[in-house]
Amino acid sequence: MSNRFTVHHREVGMLRIYLKPSDKIGPRRFWGAKPLYRELIRTAKADCIINAVAQNTHYGFSNHESIRENGSEIADxxxxxxxxxxxxxxxxxxFCRRHGDLLGDKVIVYKRLEHWTITRKTELTRA
Structure with missing residues (x-):
């Protein structure tokens, strides 16, 4: 099997921001304020961050608070x-310096990663 593809590597980072789904931002409206996690993702998109996702947890704690868990019928x-x-x-x-007002009391962790891009080799580079 020939190597038909090239892998390009570059260093990137991953920032994890831990918060509660009940954390809100903005004025309270009839149906409530916007969830902070959605605003962080929207802001990351506007700031041209390559990837932003929100991940649920099932059991745990953050920032020295008590252990929490989702119930079988109602989410915590x-x-x-x-x-x-x-x-x-x-x-x-x-991103953190611009939006510190949203992040001030959150647990934030940074980790170095590699971003890989896979490209097809051209006829000239196959030899």
């Missing part, structure tokens, strides 16, 4: 969720 609005952002280190650093 205080159980930690994680917003994960992937991008260049400087870009993630700037």
């Amino acid at each position: 609005p205080h159980l930690t969720i994680c917003v994960e952002l992937v991008g260049d280190h400087d870009q993630l650093d700037l």
Whole structure:
């Protein structure tokens, strides 16, 4: 089997922001304020972050608070969720400095990663 593809590597980072689904932002409206995790993802998109997702948890704690868990019928609005952002280190650093008012009391963790891009080799580079 020939190697028909090339793998390009570059260093990126992952930022994990731990918060509660009940954390809100903005004015209270008739139907309530916007969830903070959605605003963080919307803001990350506007800031050209490469990837942003919110992940639910089932059991745990954050920021030295008590252990929480989702019940069989009702979700716990205080159980930690994680917003994960992937991008260049400087870009993630700037995101935190720009939006510190949203992040001030959150547990935030940074980790180095590699971003891989797979491209098809052209006829000239196959030899």
